[in-house]
Amino acid sequence: MSSKINISVIDREGQIHQLTVPVDMNINLMEVFKIHELNVAGECGGIAMCATCQVYVESNHELPEPSDDELAMLDQAFFVKNNSRLGCQIPIHQEFEGLTVRLTPES
Numbered sequence: 001m002s003s004k005i006n007i008s009v010i011d012r013e014g015q016i017h018q019l020t021v022p023v024d025m026n027i028n029l030m031e032v033f034k035i036h037e038l039n040v041a042g043e044c045g046g047i048a049m050c051a052t053c054q055v056y057v058e059s060n061h062e063l064p065e066p067s068d069d070e071l072a073m074l075d076q077a078f079f080v081k082n083n084s085r086l087g088c089q090i091p092i093h094q095e096f097e098g099l100t101v102r103l104t105p106e107s
Contacts, residue, residue, distance in 0.1 A: 005094060009038060010058070010102040023094050029055065029087035029101065040103065046088035051077035053087035059100040063090060079104045 003024045009017045009032075021032050030053035033040040041052035048069040054077055057063065063085065066074070070089045074080050084104070090096075 002094070005092065005097040005099075007032070007096065007098070008100040009033070009036075010100070011038060012103050012105060021092050023092055025092075027092050029053070029090040029092065031088075032092065033087060033103075038103065039106075040087065042088065044088075048073055048086055048089055051086060054079070054084055054104045055087050055090075055101040056081055056104060057083045057085055057099070058102055059098060061096055061099050063096075 004020050004022050007019050007021055009019060011017060017036065017038065019032060019036055028046060030040060030042045030046055033053065034042060043052045044050040048067065051073045054074070066085065066089065070086050073086060074084055
């Protein structure tokens with residue numbers, strides 16, 4: 001089993017970023033955005049207290065169910081769709097190989 005996965009991130013200009021991400025560092029998707037200098041604020045530092053790392057999940061991966069805190073933040077966020085998630089609440093795991101997400105518009 002590889003210690004890295006490949007994910008695709010579509011930025012706000014429509015450019016696709018193919019990223020190779022380690023699965024053995026206990027990081028989440030928002031942290032991946034910051035490591036790769038994608039334009040995501042992540043103002044709360046990853047504790048589901050803002051929605052500045054919201055993404056649209058465009059692949060058919062089964063993600064963990066959103067927590068009540070995540071649902072509460074999404075309820076207050078702009079540009080929410082059925083496939084909206086907070087990047088800080090998506091841990092990087094081996095089974096997310098090929099994950100594709102799109103950054104939401106800035107509010």
